[in-house]
Every structure is written in C-alpha cells, then in structure tokens.
Amino acid sequence: xxxxxxxxxxxxxxxxxxxxxxxxxxxxxxxxxxxxxxxxxxxxxxxxxxxxxxxxxxxxxxxxxxxxxxxxxxxxxxxxxxxxxxxxxxxxxxxxxxxxxxxxxxxxxxxxxxxxxxxxxxxxxxxxxxxxxxxxxxxxxxxxxxxxxxxxxxxxxxxxxxxxxxxxxxxxxxxxxxxxxxxxxxxxxxxxxxxxxxxxxxxxxxxxxxxxxxxxxxxxxxxxxxxxxxxxxxxxxxxxxxxxxxxxxxxxxxxxxxxxxxxxxxxxxxxxxxxxxxxx
Numbered sequence: 005x006x007x008x009x010x011x012x013x014x015x016x017x018x019x020x021x022x023x024x025x026x027x028x029x030x031x032x033x034x035x036x037x038x039x040x041x042x043x044x045x046x047x048x049x050x051x052x053x054x055x056x057x058x059x060x061x062x063x064x065x066x067x068x069x070x071x072x073x074x075x076x077x078x079x080x081x082x083x084x085x086x087x088x089x090x091x092x093x094x095x096x097x098x099x100x101x102x103x104x105x106x107x108x109x110x111x112x113x114x115x116x117x118x119x120x121x122x123x124x125x126x127x128x129x130x131x132x133x134x135x136x137x138x139x140x141x142x143x144x145x146x147x148x149x150x151x152x153x154x155x156x157x158x159x160x161x162x163x164x165x166x167x168x169x170x171x172x173x174x175x176x177x178x179x180x181x182x183x184x185x186x187x188x189x190x191x192x193x194x195x196x197x198x199x200x201x202x203x204x205x206x207x208x209x210x211x212x213x214x215x216x217x218x219x220x221x222x223x224x225x226x227x228x229x230x231x232x233x234x235x236x237x238x239x240x241x242x243x244x245x246x247x248x249x250x251x252x253x254x255x256x257x258x259x260x261x262x263x264x265x266x267x268x269x270x271x272x273x274x275x276x277x278x279x280x281x282x283x284x
Contacts, residue, residue, distance in 0.1 A: 026071060026196050034201035038208035042067035042098065049074045053097035054152055054166040061154050061162045064099060067211075069204055071096040092187070094169040094196065098204070100211045103160045104218075106153055111219030111258025113137040113151045113273065116165050118225045119210035120147060123202050129188055132231035135251070135260045136273040139169075140231050144186035146170055165207065219258045227253040236281040237262070239271055247271060248281055 028044040035042075043066055050056055053070045060068075072095050102109065117133045124131045124139070131147075132140045139147040150166040170185060171192035191199070213221045227233070232251045239247040239262070247269060249262035259270035260278070 026073070026200070030197035031069075031071075031201045031204065034198060036205045038212065039201060039205040041208055042069045042100075042204060044069045044071070044204075046071045048072070049076065051076050052166075053095065054150060054164050057097050057099040057164045058152060058154065061099065061164075062157065064101075064162075067098065067100045067208070069096060069098050069200075071200060092170070092172045092174070092192070094171055094199065094203075095167070096200065096203075097164055097166040098207055099162060099164045100208075101156050101158070101160060102163050102211065102215050104215055106155070106161050108218070109153065109161065109163070109214075110272075111222070111254075112163065112214055113149050114226050114254065114258045115210050115214045115219060115222040116149050116151065116167075116207065118222045118229065119206040120149070120167065120169070120203065121229050122225070123206045126202075127191065127194070127199075129191060131229070133226060133229040134231045135254065135278050136258070141186035141188065143231070144184050146186040146188065163211070167203070218256075220256050223254060223256050223258075226258075230254075232278070232280065237278050238281050240277050240279060251278075 026046050028046050031044050031046075032040070045068065047070070050070075050072045052075055053072050057064075057068060057070055073091065075095050113136055114133070117137055117139055121131050121133055121139055129141070134140050134145075137149040137151070138145050139149075147167060147169040152164045152166070154162045154164075156162045170187040172189045173185065173187045210222075230251070230253055233253065235251055236249065237251045238245050239260075247262055247264065249264035249269065252261045252263050252268070254260055255270060257270075259272055262269045262271060
C-alpha cells in the first residue's frame with residue numbers, strides 16, 4: 005500500500021547546463037532509518053516552504069520535508085527576505101515534532117547548523133559556523149537556517165527548520181544583494197536527491213539527539229567549527245553595537261561567550277547578529 009504522506013512529485017530544471025531531476029521517491033530510496041521517519045514533498049515553486057509547513061502543522065501526523073526549486077517569498081531571520089535563484093540553490097524546510105517545550109529548545113538553530121556543516125565536510129566542502137545560524141565558506145555566507153516553532157496539540161513543540169544552501173549563483177547575484185556570498189559550483193553537479201537525502205538523514209538524527217540531550221550533544225561539535233574562535237567580534241541589534249569582545253565559543257545552552265574587560269559575558273541569540281570587530 006502506498007504511503008498517503010509520500011508525494012512523488014517531480015521537479016526538473018537545468019543548472020550549469022546539467023539537467024537535474026528531484027523526486028520525493030529518489031530521495032526516499034537513499035534515506036536511512038532516521039530519514040525514513042519523514043514524509044517528503046517536492047514542488048517546483050512556492051512562496052515559502054516554512055510558511056507552507058507552519059500553516060499545516062495541525063494536520064500533520066509525522067515529520068515532513070518540503071523541497072522547492074524556487075521560493076518567491078523566502079524568509080530569513082528577523083523578518084528579512086531570502087532571495088533565491090532557480091536551480092542555483094537548495095531550499096527546503098523540515099517540520100518535526102519535538103517532545104521538548106519551546107523554552108527547552110535554546111541552542112536548537114546551532115544544532116541544525118552543526119548537522120548541515122558535518123554533511124558538507126563529509127562531501128569535502130570545508131565550512132565553518134557563524135553564531136547563531138549561518139554556515140560560511142571562506143568567510144562568506146554559504147547557507148542560512150531559519151527556525152520557527154508552534155505548540156503541538158499532542159504536547160511538546162513543532163519545529164520548522166528552513167534551510168537555504170547556495171550551490172551555483174550568477175555573477176549578478178552578489179550585486180543585487182549588495183554583499184558577498186559563497187557558493188559551491190562543483191557541489192551543484194552532485195545529484196540533488198543524494199544531497200537532500202544526506203541532509204535529511206543528518207537533520208533527523210540531530211533532531212532526535214537534541215530532543216534527548218539538548219544542546220549538550222552539540223556544544224563541542226559547534227565550537228570545533230566556530231568561524232570566529234578567539235577573534236574580536238561585535239554583537240549588533242539593528243545596527244547598534246550591544247557588546248564587543250573576544251568570541252571564545254558557545255556554552256552548553258548555545259549562548260555565545262564573549263571575553264570582555266568586564267569579564268566573560270554570555271549572549272543570547274534573539275534577533276542580534278555578529279560581525280568581526282573593525283580593525284585599524
């Protein structure tokens with residue numbers, strides 16, 4: 005009997021003159037026991053995969069991965085928009101029921117970053133993590149994570165993790181953004197079904213680990229990938245500097261630890277952002 009939550013939608017497109025087919029069926033054939041817990045959907049275009057899943061949480065009975073070739077209203081942290089390039093990015097969201105209450109999920113975005121970074125490292129793509137939720141390549145943003153949540157009527161919390169991963173971007177894209185970003189052209193030639201299955205497997209395992217152990221299962225792993233370890237950084241809120249100090253790592257709750265003249269200060273994520281301190 006077919007799985008009513010399994011939707012074998014097909015999306016075909018060209019990236020750098022290579023035809024790419026993404027199907028729910030192909031992704032599923034490469035899922036391990038953890039990845040198989042999720043249903044899979046693939047669509048050519050939508051507004052936002054995160055918004056799609058958030059609107060359907062009351063009807064979901066199991067985790068759900070939703071992949072889109074193109075998002076017309078993608079979102080980043082703090083209400084920022086996420087611009088997409090059809091065929092040039094991997095964009096998906098994963099809805100997952102957690103036993104933990106919302107206040108017990110501190111550090112979860114960092115755990116998601118660890119899971120993604122470890123998959124990319126296994127594919128020989130060296131990346132680092134920028135607190136609280138960016139993945140960097142050569143100091144430039146390669147991928148971002150958006151975590152949203154809602155109470156689960158069965159108890160606990162539904163998490164929706166949205167991920168945007170740059171694969172191959174046109175030269176004009178940076179100019180349209182007004183800032184530099186990273187991509188991974190050779191990774192764009194990889195079978196997207198394989199890449200999505202590896203990411204789903206890793207994320208599913210990470211969600212289970214976090215539900216059981218919290219961020220303690222990820223603290224050392226995150227600090228190993230810390231892009232600004234022992235560097236002076238600034239913490240900003242809407243462009244205003246809130247704190248400045250040496251970033252020594254994150255604690256067991258996922259708070260960034262800054263060494264300042266007044267001593268060590270833990271910084272909560274919220275909507276603040278991090279940047280390297282200006283140098284003379």
